[in-house]
Every structure is written in structure tokens, then in C-alpha cells.
Amino acid sequence: MYKYAILIDAGFLKKKLFVRNNRVPINSDLIIDFVADIKSSMANVIDDKTFMHRIYYYDAYPADGRFKNPISNSKIDLQQTEIYKINARIISKLKITPNFAVRLGECAFRGWKVNNSALKSNDGHGNVNIVESDLSLNIQQKGVDMRIGLDVATLTLKKQVNGIVLVSGDSDFIPPMKFARKEGVQLILCSLDHKIKTEMLEHSDYSLQV
Template sequence: MNKVAILVDGGFYRKVANKVMGPKSASERADELYSYCNRHLSYKNYGKKVHDELYRIFYYDCQPSDKVIYNPLTHETIDFLKLDSSKWAKDFFDSLSHKRKVALRFGELSDGTAGYSINRAATKSLINGKKKIEELTQNDLAFSVQQKGVDMRIGLDIATLSLKQQVDKIILIAGDSDFVPAAKLARREGIDFVLDPLGHKIKDSLALHIDGLTSADQKYKQGNW
């Protein structure tokens, strides 16, 4: 039996789960994630059923933005803390925090990067002359803000878990982020490092430095998202 730590890139998980599994309430999404992580603990190894021990689930994300942002299309200001999506996120974090062996790690949002921009499809239509500026709608705009500190916290926890020999295996649920240095460190310390990209294709440079690639649900394994 291995002692296993499961690390979850929250922004990545929520985006993919919403697309693959469909929208859910905050508590339902929290239950879904908790169940999904625990499914990683039971698997077959050379035909034999294995049940690993959960050390802890580490969940990494950012709190919703508290900024008031100007919308260039409607000429209105939007208080993001009053949006339904912000309330959903807070309820989701609260539901997760009450589950056994779950630790939440929060980075920060880079307020200087927060704002609206024209999305890729609309930009292409403008360049091709298929759409005029005055024909833009709210659906043509995308709000974006960069996270700070999430990847760093994931890397630090991988290093700490590995150097202190607190676990035998680390399962990282994340996309194709640059976790190669952390993965290499974990493997040098004898840790079994497994990546779950939820069906997302990863770069060869990352595949070289992991011990396994898997997903705990067939819907993600299909990689159709």
C-alpha cells in the first residue's frame, strides 16, 4: 500500500470538468472532485487490485476577483464580487474545505492584467472583414486575469513532500504546465510521480519525467474536450 498525495490545479480542473461533466452546483462539483480524487486510490496492478492510502488532497486556486472592471462594450462597470460565478466559487471552496484530508492553497490574481479583450473568433472575423467593430456583442468579449503563485505553490509542495519522504506517490491533476523540475526532483527522491491531465495531450518534454499518465474516468480518457 502506497501513501498518496493528490495535487489538483483547481482552475484547470474546474474548466475541464464543466465542459466534460457539465455544469453543477458548487457542492455537487466539490463532491465530484473529492470522489474523483479518491478513485485514484484503487486500481489494478498486473491484474491485482490495489488500494492505496490517501495522505492528503491539495487543491490550488485563486479567490474570485474583488475588482470593479469597466466593460468597453456596454460602458458599464462590473463588480465581480457580486457576480453569480464569484458566489459559486466561494461556495465551492467552502464545500471542499469541509472534506476530510483536503488542504486548500490559494494564489493571487494579478489585478494589473484584469480586463476585457476581444476573443479569438471575433478577432479573426474582424480581420477577415466578416464583422465590423459596431457589430460586436458581449459574446465577442472575454474577461481574463492571470494567476500568480499557484504553480509556485504546487512546485513547493511537490518538493516538500518528496524531500521529507512524506508520501510514496504523488498524483498531479493538471494540464501541460511546466512542472518538469518538480517532477524530476520527486523521481530523484524515489517518489512515484503520476500525471492526470484529464485527457489533455501533454508535451514530450513532460512525458519524459513522469512515471505514469492516467485519468480516473473514461470520459476524460477519451480526450474529446
């Protein structure tokens, strides 16, 4: 019996599915269907009978809070935005979906950032005119990558699985990928045709096409 776990970098997956689905907003059903496709693909590429141990889904609960634009003083309540509502619904649904383990980091407000297009435009004397629409909230995720790395190490050291399917295109995961392979666990990379560094392929055993 070949036992494997699926580890999903949610930020990466949602962006790729958004493009695949003609920029239709992502929902939990699309993610569940994607996992079903992975299970089907794994059954085809592994000679032994396969058993899916668990799906680990790594995300951060959407940022909330009320903020005031420093130029116009207009207010924004993040809990009332569509992106907040969509991501909150996804997390709530996956938390109670069989075999899903939702691992949540944090979203932190890091001030306001100026869009690159505004910075590139000037009056010829190096002066830039910034208006309300040139500013956006700088929201950063914290703790998500660390949780993925820790779970790779835990699954490996406790010998809970024979293989790990990593859904990501982030080269920051190369060290835990190398660790898993050195300890005898197969590392199956699912990058969804994302352009990745060669090292990610070098330190995986198989590239899964889904």
C-alpha cells in the same frame, strides 16, 4: 505501506470535469467524488497497501471588484456573477473537507481584452469596429503553479510520501516532476485524457486512468 499525496491543479480539473459532466456547473461534491475515484484506482495499481496522505487543491480565490466597460460604461460587479459564487462555494466546502489542504494563489485584474473574433473582422481597410460584447475582463491567476512546485519539493525532500499523484496537463510542471523522481518518489500523472506533451509521460512513472 505505500503513502501518497494527491496534488490537484484546480483550473485544469474543473475544465475537464465540466466537459465530462455535459457542461453542468462543477461543485465540490464532483471534486470529492473524483478524489474517491483516484483512491480506488491507486489501490488497484499499487501492489502494497496504500494510504492517502492528503489532497492538495490549488486554486485562486475568484476575482472580485467592480469594473466599468470602457465602451458602454456599463458596470459589472464580479461578486454578483454566478462563476464567482460557484468557485467561492467550492473553496469554502473543500477547506473544511477531511484531508483536503486548499492552497490559494491570487487573481489579478489586467485590464480588458478584445475577443479574437472581433479582431479578425474588419471593414476591408484594416479598421476594426469594437462593441461592448467584444470586450472581456483579463483576469490572471498568480502564484498557483509556484505553490504546486514547492509542495512537490517539500513532500519529496521531507520523505513524507512514496508517491505523488499530479492531476494536471501543464508541461510547466516537468521540472518538479523530474526532481521528485530523481529523489526516489514515484510520480503518477493523471491527465484525464488531455493531450499532453510527450515529455510529461517521459518524466512520470505511471499514467493513471480515472
